[in-house]
Amino acid sequence: MRLVIQRVLESSVRVDGEVVGRSGRGFMILCGVEESDTLEDVRYCVEKTAGLRIFEDEAGKMNRSILDVGGDILAISQFTLLGDARHGRRPSFSAAARPDVAVPMYEAYCAGLREKGIRVETGIFQADMKVALINDGPVTLLLDSRRTF
Helix, strand or coil: CEEEEEEEEEEEEEECCEEEEEECCEEEEEEECECCCCHHHHHHHHHHHHHCCCEECCCCCEEECHHHHCCEEEEEECHHHHCECCCCCCCECCCECCHHHHHHHHHHHHHHHHHCCCEEEECCCCCCEEEEEEEEEEEEEEEECCCCC
């Protein structure tokens, strides 16, 4: 499972001109599921996401988690995060999970965050989504359950 986590002041996603998900202060997360991902990958990502200390404390140091600040999450499915552009000019998406695998993993990731008490909103899987955000910092992190970076 591969994630792009952005600390935001707010974010939203529209489908056909209608807002279908939004967050206030917290994270906007792009989530890509790999064909070989398991529930262990999901658990790792849930724990890392909830525990990331990237919000500032009173001293201005990034020392607080989303749980500490009571933040929200907007999680968007994003198969292109698994794109491999190392060869040629057209990326290969062969590592990205098919919907029958990706949907349950993505939903398990969101459910795991909700179980920790975090408000999570989502986009619509496989829809043409328009995402807007105000990046705070900016702070953007890459997370991969296989720890490839």
